Amino acid sequence: MADCIFCMIANKEIPSKLVYEDDKIICFHDLEPQAPVHVLIVPKKHIASLDDVTAEDQELLGYIMIKVKDIAKQLELENGYRLVNNCGEDGFQTVKHIHFHLLGKRKMTWPPG
Ligand code: 5GP
Ligand code: ZN
DSSP states (O other): OTTOHHHHHHTTSSOOOEEEEOSSEEEEEOSSOSSSEEEEEEESSOOOOGGGOOGGGHHHHHHHHHHHHHHHHHTTOTTOEEEEOOOTTTTTOOSSSOOEEEEESSOOOSSOO
């Protein structure tokens, strides 16, 4: 989608610090890390948010969930990690292309702010 930062990253029109890529997803380091390890797992398909997924996306979302542990292993997050999706205005979503934050290498707090 034109004017979408994450589509542009997926299309290599904007550089990123790549962690993992295949035909369905791309994973890269967040520009403003909130933990020693902070990467974004992003489907190449443009879906605006978790609120916009349809039954057609079931396989893709399942694929992402299964890939999380592989990416976590690659990043040596053997002590655990947090996976976050921000959705919509109250969820503080700033990039309108669905993505999952994978954070690790520090003890997380609960509840989130
Ligand atoms: P959101 O607030 O939508 O859940 O998360 C968007 C994330 O994308 C933020 O953590 C922000 O730092 C990150 N981000 C925004 N623009 C870029 C960019 O151009 N490159 C990278 N690597 N991360 C970005
Ligand atoms: Zn997009």
